[in-house]
Amino acid sequence: MDALLGTGPRRARGCLGAAGPRSSGRAARTPAAPWARFSAWLECVCVVTFDLELGQALELVYPNDFRLTDKEKSSICYLSFPDSHSGCLGDTQFSFRMRQCGGQRSPWHADDRHYNSRAPVALQREPAHYFGYVYFRQVKDRSVKRGYFQKSLVLVSRLPFVRLFQALLSLIAPEYFDKLAPCLEAVCSEIDQWPAPAPGQTLNLPVMGVVVQVRIPSRVDKSESSPPKQCDQEVGAEVEAELRGCFRPVLTHVQTLWELVLLGEPLLVLAPSPDVSSEMVLALTSCLQPLRFCCDFRPYFTIHDSEFKEFTTRTQAPPNVVLGVTNPFFIKTLQHWPHILRVGEPKMSGDLPKQVKLKKPSRLKTLDTKPGLYTAYTAHLHRDKALLKRLLKGVQKKRPSDVQSALLRRHLLELTQSFIIPLVRHGAEFPHAGSPTPNQTPPQIRPFSQEDFLRSLEHAGPQLTCILKGDWLGLYRRFFKSPHFDGWYRQRHKEMALKLEALHLEAICEANIETWMKDKSEVEVVDLVLKLREKLVRAQGHQLPVKEATLQRAQLYIETVIGSLPKDLQAVLCPP
Template sequence: MAGAHGVLLGLSLQVGHKPEAPGSQNGRGWGESTQAWHCLPSRCYPVLVSLQLVYPSDFRLTDKEKSSICYLSFPDSHSGCLGDTQFSFRIRQCGGQRSPWHAEDRHYNSGAPVSLQREPAHYFGYVYFRQVKDSSVKRGYFQKSLVLVSRLPFVRLFQALLGLIAPEYFDRLAPCLEAVCSEIDQWPAPTPGQTLKLPVMGVVLQVRIPSRVDKPEYSPPKQCSHESLLPTPVVLASVHELDLFRCFQPVLTHVQTLWELMLLGEPLLVLAPSPAMASDLVLALISCLQPLKFCCDYRPYFTIHDSEFKEFTTRTQAPPNVVLGVTNPFFIKTLQHWPHILRVGEPKMSGDLPKQVKLKKPSRLKTLDTKPGLYTAYSAHLHRDKALLKRLVKGLQKKRPWDTQTASLRRHLLELTHSFIIPLEHYMASLMPLKKSITPWKTPPQIRPFRQDDFLRSLEHAGPQLTCILKGDWLGLYRRFFKSPHFDGWYRQRHREMAHKLEALHLEAICEANIETWMKDKSEVEVVDLVLKLREKLVQAQGHQLPVKEATLQRAQLYIETAIGSLPKDLQAVLCPP
């Protein structure tokens, strides 16, 4: 787990005095301890967040990262969470020594969907928090969190894992956690396309790691029927997908508007009664764009103690492209200048449909006790899909399972995103040089530039109306999309993939040509240049960046050896040192 999945941290709330040096460390055997000042507005005494245990002990976090994790691992005083609750957060990585996970990124990311790749600049935090009355504690409450920090966005898997570990950890503390982590250390690294059995605490979690070649609606893995010494596995339907219908209960009538806001990378504040609701709703929102990668910043749970608080709340510049999940109503006052604010309450039913938030003008944001609603002046470009809402209401009336409702909602969003992206993909493919224009001994032709006006003209005959029944101002939506971080992210990714494809086709063309014939009238400089270029392409291919067959790689290596063998001995010694 240390190298492949993440790091576990145990934290607690304690009465105490403000430490002289926040972030100071004390050796704690296989872990370490640090403390951060935690001001709870509704409390009249000082509270410390104590980071008690870290596993593996050699994992290093900067003081700033430790402080952020401490603050984000406990609900603020406005949440009033009693009992057990789980939620997620995401923090920016700071400078300093980096984790060893980076060594495994290239292999995993090459096969993983873009939305599930490891992030080099952020950590995900998965929290299991318990708050229960305890007269033996000075504050009157037992308050502890077990946190798993990872660069993998596997919220479903890690929440299930913490659900097994945390209750035992709260009762037995370090010895239990150390034994569990020894088990997890034996888990295989996540490999896209593979189904893994992950034993922990007498239970086997069975999960399939998604691959970028999966079909959009891949069915969950079935329990294996062959004999095994392990217990019958608990099959998780997904490592990352949340229950969309549960998350979107109060905003079902506004799903398409929210989808557009996510597509355009608009700033959005989500205020919910608890960290669990806030973080789940934010994660559900950013998942709306799958398979398109969400290229903006997002923080499933965010507090006023976060190191980026000033950066996100400044009024001297336009609001950043970020989705924030919060529980403190103070943010409504602080971020009144933001263009979109979504406030939701506890789930309630109104007839056959969960009570829906209303669409309201931002000018209605006046006080901290502002009523639930979507406060925005944004006017959706596409007409609402009334048939979808009708299906979901009918499902509620017939008491359909929630996973069935979620599947219907997810399929709608997936089809909507595909309908929007397919014309872009078709136009981008038309910019690729023809294969017949790629010759062995010349530099490959360039990918033609993306011209927005040409693309918009192509929509008349190849637009989303071919695959989507929704009417509306598709042209206006594309124009705004071109200005968003998501277009830039999508275009860079596709251009990089096409460039790699060009390099692969060029390598194949060279390997299909007769190198001896080519070398007859070539100077030593030209032959050396060919050797260096072929070696560069081999390095790219071996790093999974070029889509080429193994036979092509072997032939390229043979060509390199042939070319070097034709050179004088002194040049051979330079190109192939002993």
């Protein structure tokens, strides 16, 4: 994928200041949907500060008429500050993801389906969760009673554009914190002038005197099979680009972690700080590209979260979630979880990154547990030693991190594709449709047979495209029980059903309508008109993959059929 973000020449320095009266900003907008363009990118901007009496407190929400529930406000407050164990001084950027609790849905979301139909699955808008992108500053300040200035600027969005919004925060937050100027309204007004996110297009987004250039990948983009060309100002807007530094201490276990994520296993990531936690969780969940990650994930999670009891209960099996935390208390609370990845501050062993060790869960006993992957899981596939050697050699030779990231991302992409291709090939045969007539319904899709698929692996398995050896059969058997197989099959079934319906519509439009209508009753003809209109509406709403010429033929087809009916029926079907 080639989501690019670059900053153009700086046209002006500093914060833009107030943008004038609030009413003048709304004058050019449609009254029915204020801030519609803004909400195409962001839900709101929040400022969270530390209050001596209240603790973390929501100081500001902008636009100020955006409504958050009390539970959402509480979650944002706690998730926007590092845990007290982290001890983050200076500036820290990290991300979180929280459940939406029934608050406001901004006006843009009526068009979610149009955007999601064109965006890759990893970049689609979240229907029930908020992403929070945080810029936290903690510095000594004698003018404050506590002795420290502690504040977070948070962008709340339903879009997983991690690097884009982090880059945006790096522009906005430092000047906001340094000057505490009323510039958020100006910045939000600028964002409210941006074009909507458009997969496949390069957009120029002006903000604070800088032009941010971003390209959101399209679903029809071809995956790169080689590292992309790099330039100084290219930054990926997608989550999967974040594989640079966080995987360095776990390179020897990348394939084991890939299998755990593929199978939707509960995985706890304990990190020293929220930036390391969120980066690792986002990197893990992006390992399955182009497969949709169908489980829950929390890049940063605290004991104050409203779902703490839900995730830590011992009365049922751990949920299918990748959970990023910084508080060592979670080791004791979640000792029953089958897989725990403990990562520390990056360390070197000579000129190589120190690798975490694979350890049994029984070793997980104390709050000062050493870094390691604590699991009883045995990987089904053998380790790719050639890749590991190449990556470690790249570290020794100080190969650019972008190139290292591209090598690892390409390996994981090819591994996932090799795993998926046999599944797609096995379910790709369309049922025989024959020569459909206008009143026929599309043929039904044959169900996916797991046993037939497993028997086909001997001659059409992943070994055709992947050199890795191992128990592929056992891996597929476990995959069939995971949320990711269910999610893949539902999506695949939906796509095939739409494709069949589109082919059926094209076949109908090519049929001889006059011949068909000769012996049909008025009821059958009216039924055809209603069905065709329904198909046409769906096709025009980008739900059916049909050509423009087919849509025009379908409209002409409907007009021809209606014209053959008595005047009274024509008046009913085509009211003035």
